Amino acid sequence: MSIKRFAIFYDRAVKTKGSEEALIALWPTVLSTDELTDIPDDRWLSHMTKCVFRAGFVWRVIEQKWPGFEAAFSGFNPQGMAHLSDERLEQIAQDERIVRNAQKVMTVRHNAQFMLDIAAEHGSFAEFIAAWPGDDIVGLWALLKKRGSRLGGNTSAMILRGMGKDTFVLSNDVCAALQAANVIERPNPSSQAEMRAIQAAFNQWAEESGLALSAISRTLAASVG
Numbered sequence: 001m002s003i004k005r006f007a008i009f010y011d012r013a014v015k016t017k018g019s020e021e022a023l024i025a026l027w028p029t030v031l032s033t034d035e036l037t038d039i040p041d042d043r044w045l046s047h048m049t050k051c052v053f054r055a056g057f058v059w060r061v062i063e064q065k066w067p068g069f070e071a072a073f074s075g076f077n078p079q080g081m082a083h084l085s086d087e088r089l090e091q092i093a094q095d096e097r098i099v100r101n102a103q104k105v106m107t108v109r110h111n112a113q114f115m116l117d118i119a120a121e122h123g124s125f126a127e128f129i130a131a132w133p134g135d136d137i138v139g140l141w142a143l144l145k146k147r148g149s150r151l152g153g154n155t156s157a158m159i160l161r162g163m164g165k166d167t168f169v170l171s172n173d174v175c176a177a178l179q180a181a182n183v184i185e186r187p188n189p190s191s192q193a194e195m196r197a198i199q200a201a202f203n204q205w206a207e208e209s210g211l212a213l214s215a216i217s218r219t220l221a222a223s224v225g
Contacts, residue, residue: 013222026222030215037124042076044159052111054158078115082109082113114147118147140156169214177223180224
């Protein structure tokens with residue numbers, strides 16, 4: 001069964017939101033390759049950590065406490081974070097300025113080292129992310145999950161979107177739209193075959209519409225409700 005045309009979901013989303021302008025206002029900001037490359041790696045580690053802590057938690061609390069996180073982790077310099085001792089991580093895990101989750105605190109050291117490894121291979125972590133092709137964004141998710149710590153689920157996609165890298169996010173509404181479009185058969189896709197099918201659908205819709213992956217993603221979500 002062939003997948004449905006994106007225009008069907010675009011029209012539904014416009015109707016749901018009341019106007020084309022209201023829909024477009026929902027689309028995330030996408031940065032250029034040069035703009036992404038210019039983002040310092042400490043900002044990538046900072047946002048990566050924020051998304052790790054937000055997963056399964058109240059986002060508002062993390063946002064309110066974020067200045068405390070920046071102070072506790074000394075600005076998230078990857079070189080310094082990669083060399084934190086177990087004792088220092090234990091101290092940070094008891095810091096009242098942050099959300100005290102020892103397992104998530106430990107991810108900072110792991111992810112800092114992961115970023116340094118990528119930087120050694122590609123010049124900087126930012127350069128690596130900026131150069132990754134959008135027609136295989138699920139491949140980038142898979143790499144982040146494999147080599148990083150606690151970067152599975154939608155965490156990698158939220159990191160990328162928050163930093164301006166074009167990506168779709170498999171929210172419940174997006175998955176519902178993908179089912180309606182005959183792309184997937186179940187509401188919680190996770191297999192490699194499902195990820196390939198989803199990527200292929202987004203690639204097709206991007207070619208049809210000329211829109212960014214993130215715009216297509218938000219439009220699909222808006223078409224549901």
